[in-house]
Amino acid sequence: MNLLEQAWYKKHWWCALLLPFSALFYLVSSVRRLLFRAGVLKTERLPVPVLIVGNITVGGTGKTPFTIWLCDYLRQRGYTPGIISRGYGGKVKAPRLVTELDSPALVGDEPLLLAQRSGCPIVVSPDRVAAGRFLLEKRPQVDIIISDDGLQHYRLARDLEIVLLDGQRGLGNGWLLPAGPLRELPKRLASVDLVIANSGSSALAAGEIKLSSAAASPLLPDAEPLTPDTEIQLVAGIGNPLRFKASAEQAGFKIKHCHFWPDHHPFQADDFNMVSGPILMTEKDAVKCRKFARPDWYYLPVQAEPDAAVVARLDALLNTLGIRYGTQSGID
Structure with a gap:
């Protein structure tokens, strides 16, 4: 913040x-x-x-x-249903149908998370009218x-x-x-x-x-589970990181340090040079960090x-x- x-x-x-x-x-x-x-x-x-x-x-x-x-x-x-979004933080200019394999730097972190979690087709574009028309053209069942x-x-x-x-x-x-x-x-x-x-x-x-939290999930497959009572480093680049801190504490994690960046921060590997694991982050941040994640990095899914x-x-x-x-x- x-x-x-x-x-x-x-x-x-x-x-x-x-x-x-x-x-x-x-x-x-x-x-x-x-x-x-x-x-x-x-x-x-x-x-x-x-x-x-x-x-x-x-x-x-x-x-x-x-x-x-x-x-x-x-x-x-x-x-x-289908979803349209501006794709804040991404680089898309013309309407684009988001896939789960897209880069968050291209389509934005929230649209990518929605594509992975919602089960709905999602189109990003700065022009939402164009995004809606493109969505209906590509997915006429919407x-x-x-x-x-x-x-x-x-x-x-x-x-x-x-x-x-x-x-x-x-x-x-x-x-x-x-x-x-x-x-x-x-x-x-x-x-x-x-x-x-x-x-x-x-x-x-x-x-x-x-917002209720599910069990912490690893960013990398086959990693060891992260159990409550573990001492963790908390990482967040969201609008209200203190809410995420409260969720982590409510889930039973012991927070050693908090590392907060601005909302939609474009995380890079260098951001974590001075942050040792285990790390717990938001699901929105996880979509930006998975490509350079380490085995002791986890995210906390939430549901409304x-x-x-x-x-x-x-x-x-x-x-x-x-x-x-x-x-x-x-x-x-």
Whole structure:
């Protein structure tokens, strides 16, 4: 976590010095959204329903594990979901169908993890409309699309908007970038279909998800298992590394040292020159480290567990969506 991000959530006074830049950010983003509402900038609709899974803050809010859960949930409802993503941290310019063997430096760490874990086809592109069309061309059986982190991508028309909040850190100091962590003002939450708090409660959310950890898995095959009570070095390059630290401690591991890098850090072997094993990292970081991993490197998989309020709200939203599109997939 960098110093600026720490200041946002600890509400340091000097963040106020950046408020003039936040005002400029608000002006530009508000004008852009107004142009879409007025039809000056065109919104484009895909022929299948589009679900946005996003947030109004920068940093990790649990979108990736929730998206993996959502894919399973949609399949249970009779849908055939696909995923589109910007591919943050990757180098893709034109739409690309992600495979499990792709390089995270090419397609991004989160899309690669989604390709490995979700069981859904995923296309990355900076242009989400183009990504959606490419996905439907390559996988015509897809009848619903999840847009990963596309809440502010207003050119793509959407049917449902789902926002994840950090239930522990909340909205920080409540200010827009760069004085605070917000991409949009809190009032934006009133216009979305479902707000979910991750790992804690929030008065702004309709329900919660919890992230539960599975057993630690080795990055390399045939490695010895890593058991709880082992003293480990903790490694993370995610938006909220302290949540990962809490998960590791809850799983029973004894943390000798923490090594935190910024979110989406492009790990290289040299980053670990001064870090001796056993190492425990996040699953998102593991996809970037596997090619130079050592036998005593492990990752901690997590899965999202929504509460009954989240599931009930999603059921109601999909019932309405099924009626709107004249299909039976979203209807019980």
